[in-house]
Amino acid sequence: MSIPPPTGPEQPQGPQQPPHHPQAAPDQQPPYPQAPHQQPYAQGPYPQGAYAQDPYQQQPYPQQPYPQGPYPQQPYQVWNQGYSPYNRPAPTNGLAVTALVLGILCFLPAVGAILGIIALTQIKKRGEQGKGFAIGGIVMSSIGVLLWVLALTTGGASDFWEGFSEAADDAGGVTFTVDKGECFNTPGGSLEGLAYDVDKVACDGEHDAEVFASFTLPSGSYPGYDEVTETADTKCYALQDQYAMDSWALPADVDVYYFTPTRQSWGLGDREITCMFGNTDETASLTGSLRNDETTLDEDQLAYLEAAHVLNVALDSAPEEPYVEDDLPGHKEWATRVSDALTEQAGLLRDHTFGSDASGAVDDIVKDLEAGQKEWAKAAKATDADTFYAHYDKGAEYIDATRTVTARKALGLATTPPTYEEGGSGEGDGGDGGELEV
Structure with a gap:
């Protein structure tokens, strides 16, 4: 009895019949090998359909390609998930x-x-x-x-790190250094804002600024813009008298400026503040050096200016309150400082032997200083504002700048007293000053 083919949509049509195998006796081997994947005959009621009366009808074949040829074949291999039949290249370490x-x-x-x-x-x-x-x-x-x-x-390593440091400085804005006594021009002609480079020039000709001092801030974290500029302002104004000792020689339009570190250059080790003179008019410049110190002055000039500096420092320490009645104790302390300075100044001038041309005029100044010292000492002991004003006015007359013109002329110093502006310090005070960050 033949075994009918499985039903399904792919069943071939026509008279062709699939090959069949004769039934073998129980004690005989079938003439053809049995496919290992075949299932045993189904048990139970026969399926309904065209071959329902056939007791040997098989269950439908497994879902796989229909075997071709006279022998049953193995099904196609199924690749497990995660495995590819294609060879992958080994990764690079x-x-x-x-x-x-x-x-x-x-x-x-x-x-x-x-x-x-x-x-x-x-x-x-x-x-x-x-x-x-x-x-x-x-x-x-x-x-x-x-x-x-x-x-x-x-030693090549040191050259390398030196070059690296210079490159880092360029990136952070520190591209130049200017020393005391040098003059320079800025690319934009301004001494305010950020500075990335300067052009050093001779001080004899026109220039934007002249350096008169520099100092280094202590190490540590960046103190902030306000603190840096406040320190620069205070110290630069205090140091100007050491470079330009004759404050009368400073033009009225000259003021103090300075270079300060930026936050970026601070991180690269920049701690230096550079103090300089500049013109308060950005469209104008300076001509000639403003330097007058031990390198340019003779002994008599130097002795006179050093003594005058003592009094100038005391006068500049006046209280912030301009009216005595608002701060009588503060003004009395100030009068004490001025009185002491007058005593010291008179002693310095008396101890130095001046040339014959200036000795007489200097002696007259000493007498004025001693008379003025007595009035300032009385002002320091005043019990009320009116008493203070009375002695203050008399003491101020003795130290009036015009009383020193004769001695200055004999010494070869500037003879035009500086102008005093409201709120300024007087001698050479030409403006508010300013600063440049580097």
Whole structure:
């Protein structure tokens, strides 16, 4: 009895019949091998349909291609999830690539060599690619180590770091230094704002500024813009008399300016504040040097100006309250400082032997100073504002600037008293000053 073919939409049409096998006796082997995947005949009621009366009808074949030919075939292999029948290339070891990069750049060469050795070990165990990269990194890194050793032994490292420091300075805005006594021009002609470079010029001709002092701020974190500028303002004004000792010689339109570190340059080690003279009119410039100190003055001029400086410092320490009645104790303390300064100034002038041309005029100044000292001492002991004003007025007459013109002329110093502006310090006070950040 023949075994009918399975039903389904793919059943071939027409007279063709699939091959069949004769039924074998129980004690005989079938003439053809049985397919290992076939299921035993189904048990139970026969299925309904065209072959419902056939007791040997099989269950529908498993879902697989219909076997061709006289022999049943194995089904196609099904690939398990996560496995590809295609060969994937082995990955490249990451440490090998890193070792090669460090070796080429000569950056941390010892690290590049170590990473290359580790990469070779990993490649061998994992079957990864990148052996050439690892070997190249080891070779290049070894050369880098030798170069570093050579640089350290020959001084080349110091040259490298010096160049690196200069490049960092350029990035942070510190691209120049100007020393005491030097003059320069700024690219924009202004002494306010940010400065990235200056053009040094001779002080004999026109220039924007002349440096008269510099000092260094203490190390630590950046103190802030306000604190830096306040420190610069206070110290630069105090230092100007050491460079331009004859304040009468300063033009009225000259004031104090300064370079200060920025937050960025501070991070690169910049701590210097540079003090300079500049013109208060941005459209104008300076001509000639303003320097008059021990390098340009003779002994008599230097002795006279050093004595005058003592009194100037005391006068500049006046209380913030302009009216005595608002702060009588503060004004009395100020009068005490002025009285002491007059005593010291008179002693300095008396102890120095001036030339014959100036000795008589200087003696007259000493007499005025001693008379003025008595009045300032009385003002320091005043019990009320009216008494203070009375002695203050008399004491101020003795130290009036016009009383020194004769002696100054004999000494060869400036003879035009400085102008005093409201709220200013007087001598050479030409404006509010300013600052540049570098």
